[in-house]
Amino acid sequence: MMKDNIIQAMDRDGVTVARIRAEAILNEDQVQAFGQALLALADIPGRRVILNFLGVHHLSSLALGELIRLHKRLAESGGELCLADIDPRIWEIFAITRLDRLFRIFDREEEAVAALLGEGRAET
Amino acid sequence: MDQSPADTRDSAGWTEEVLPTRLTAIRESERKVLACLAALGYGEDHCFAVRLAFEEALINAMKHGNRMDPSRQVRLAYRISPERVEIYVADEGAGFRPDCVPDPTVDENLQRPCGRGVMLMRSYMDEVNYSANGTEVRMVKYRANPVRGFPESGRRC
Numbered sequence: 001m002m003k004d005n006i007i008q009a010m011d012r013d014g015v016t017v018a019r020i021r022a023e024a025i026l027n028e029d030q031v032q033a034f035g036q037a038l039l040a041l042a043d044i045p046g047r048r049v050i051l052n053f054l055g056v057h058h059l060s061s062l063a064l065g066e067l068i069r070l071h072k073r074l075a076e077s078g079g080e081l082c083l084a085d086i087d088p089r090i091w092e093i094f095a096i097t098r099l100d101r102l103f104r105i106f107d108r109e110e111e112a113v114a115a116l117l118g119e120g121r122a123e124t
Numbered sequence: 125m126d127q128s129p130a131d132t133r134d135s136a137g138w139t140e141e142v143l144p145t146r147l148t149a150i151r152e153s154e155r156k157v158l159a160c161l162a163a164l165g166y167g168e169d170h171c172f173a174v175r176l177a178f179e180e181a182l183i184n185a186m187k188h189g190n191r192m193d194p195s196r197q198v199r200l201a202y203r204i205s206p207e208r209v210e211i212y213v214a215d216e217g218a219g220f221r222p223d224c225v226p227d228p229t230v231d232e233n234l235q236r237p238c239g240r241g242v243m244l245m246r247s248y249m250d251e252v253n254y255s256a257n258g259t260e261v262r263m264v265k266y267r268a269n270p271v272r273g274f275p276e277s278g279r280r281c
Contacts, residue, residue: 026179028147058172060179061240068235089172092272096247097240098229 006030007037015116016041016049017109024058035066042070045077050112054085059093071103082116084109131156137205143182143198145190150182153200157211160204162281169271171281173248174209177263180241181213189215189259209265219257247272 006025009018018041025034041049049070071081084106086094094100106112131141131153139156143149157178161171182198190196196216203210228239246252248271251264 026175027151058175060176060183061244062183064240065237068237072235089169093176093244096272097243098234102234 005037006033007041009041012113013117014048015113016047017052017113018049019052019054020056023055025056025063026058026060028062031060031062031066034063035069038066038070039073042073042077042079045079047074047077047079048082048116049074049079050082050084050106050109050116052085052109053083053087053090054109056090057087059090061097064093064097064099068099068102080104080116082106082112084112136203138201138203141200143200145186145192145194145196145198147183147186150179150186153182154178157202157204157209158281160202161209164204164206165280166209166267168279168281170209170265170267173271174211174265177245177249177252177265178211180245181211181261181263184241184261185213185215185217188220189217191217207267209267211263212260214255214260217259219255219259221258222254 006020006022007018008021009016011017018037020034022030022034025031041047051067067081067083074081082104083094085108086105091100091105094103094105104112106115131139133139141153143153154175158171158175161174166174182200185198186192190198198216199212199214201212222242225239225242226233226236228234228236228243233239242252245261245263249263249265250269251262253262254260
């Protein structure tokens with residue numbers, strides 16, 4: 001299991017499940033740590049990442065920028081970013097900014113894992 | 125550790141602070157605003173909205189207004205009553221035209237990093253008004269108005 005201060009990532013049959021370990025990603029130092037941890041997830045080309053937001057209750061536009069950056073990096077290498085377990089207030093931020101159209105969002109981490117593993121099997 | 129910015133409170137109930145252009149300086153002011161909201165019994169949804177708009181306004185002032193120039197300052201004033209929250213933020217930058225900020229929700233801008241802070245401020249506060257040159261913003265959130273998408277839960281922050 002890989003460990004990071006703000007993100008804990010684990011592999012589940014080729015899908016990376018990354019759980020955010022912060023209540024807020026608002027200010028500069030929180031966003032900086034978040035951005036660095038996200039970029040580390042893009043180290044492996046083609047990686048499929050599920051980012052679990054359980055326990056995250058505050059998010060700023062700076063953090064949204066970091067998510068967009070990871071999404072682009074993963075997409076460029078043939079990978080994918082999915083989001084899951086998003087607090088209703090945070091989900092509203094995605095809806096207002098229409099980023100719910102950019103990101104693939106699942107209600108629960110397990111649903112995202114099942115979907116990505118199913119797609120992986122269908123492709124082989 | 126950041127020094128707490130000097131703040132003064134006038135007879136009309138405004139608390140005024142002068143912040144250095146340093147993003148970490150926002151935290152202490154934010155803590156004081158949230159403490160005021162909690163003391164007046166504002167609900168979680170209002171606290172969420174004010175915290176987000178407060179953070180976005182100050183980030184915009186420092187990053188886009190003052191361009192992180194440490195020789196420039198940000199003036200902050202807030203007045204919190206049982207009925208409403210008023211926040212005023214002024215930077216020392218060149219200003220901008222809020223109506224010229226690209227719409228971040230259209231397809232061609234969806235992956236660009238600009239415009240979301242202003243959009244979130246407008247979405248979560250009841251009033252957001254800029255000065256003519258765009259260096260000052262005044263925001264108001266009324267307690268009687270629910271937060272977008274969330275009928276007030278009544279839980280305290």
